[in-house]
Amino acid sequence: MNANAFACALLDPELPCPTGLHAWNGADPARRFAVYRNNVLASLIGALADTFPVVRQLVGEAFFAGMARLYVQAVPPHSPLLAFYGAEFPDFIATFPPAAGLPYLADTARLELAQVHAYHAADLPPLDGARLAAVLADPERLPGMQLWLHPSVAVIRSDYAIASLWAAHQGLLELAEVNPDRPECALVLRNGLEVEVSLIGPGASAFIQALGAGSPLGPAVGAALAVDADFDLGSTLARLLAGGAITRFTLNCGSQMQ
Structure with a gap:
């Protein structure tokens, strides 16, 4: 046979x-x-x-x-x-x-698929925020710093309101209040054992995607500002640290900190 x-x-x-x-x-x-x-x-x-x-x-x-x-x-x-x-x-x-x-259905599926991948991603301890804060206090070292993201981190960019649609189906928003034709970016990450989905702006989306592609901090910030002049580096880093999304950083001299 x-x-x-x-x-x-x-x-x-x-x-x-x-x-x-x-x-x-x-x-x-x-x-x-x-x-x-x-x-x-x-x-x-x-x-x-x-x-x-x-x-x-x-x-x-x-x-x-x-x-x-x-x-x-x-x-x-x-x-x-x-x-x-x-x-x-x-x-x-x-x-x-x-x-x-x-038309938003395919990107909604991409968001849900990213959640599955995040749930099964490898475990890595989050970065000690105090160590990163000490280095961030020295502006001369920032442009060449490289931040390493947790394997669960993913950004889904869409021409449609996928983050809001997802939230509405979790009971977090009223579906009638969602305009599906509004472009949105969703951040997916696993914080401990919980997979989190949150709405982020286009600047934060470009910044996180640049970091994930291996860009140092300076070029990543440049990518964010190119799409969003109001991009806030401090709040974006705070969100990533709070979610355990940064695991280590590398300075331009080659040393690594965890």
Whole structure:
């Protein structure tokens, strides 16, 4: 029996039961296979529903199940770890014609996927804020300083109000008060055991993304000011430190502090 043919038939109800199957008790292999196929599809759709609960709420159970089924058939899992299944789901949603009327749906999925990755990110101790404060007091050392972010940190930038939509579905905002067409940036990080999602400005978003790409403090601040003249470095650093998002820093001389 061809393993690839078995896998394809397992995810596509239109394909016949693979040849060469036998049931130990003499039962009809086709019927047994159909039950197994339904269980597999239901498990994978359920895994997507667990990862993308806000997306599911936005479109409804029936729409989500149909969309997820088509995704499962197009992108089968490559790992037995279903917690990470759905990495391509946001891109699938972005090109899924029936979802075109909800242009914020794909970015909402990206936000929820970032939460899963944050939850499973490696553990690193946060930086001692007092040590960083001592170095920040010396302006000459700031431009070349490099701040290292916790592996859970992610920034999702969108043309839509994804942070507010997410908050509304957590009961933190009234959904009727959210204008989905307002651009927003969301910061995702794991603070201790809790994954946090917060709304940040475009300057803070550019700053954090620059740090994540390895930029020293000076160029990262420049990137932030290029998109937001009112960018506040102090409040942004305070937010990152409070969330345990900075794990160490490197001075331009090459020394590291934790």
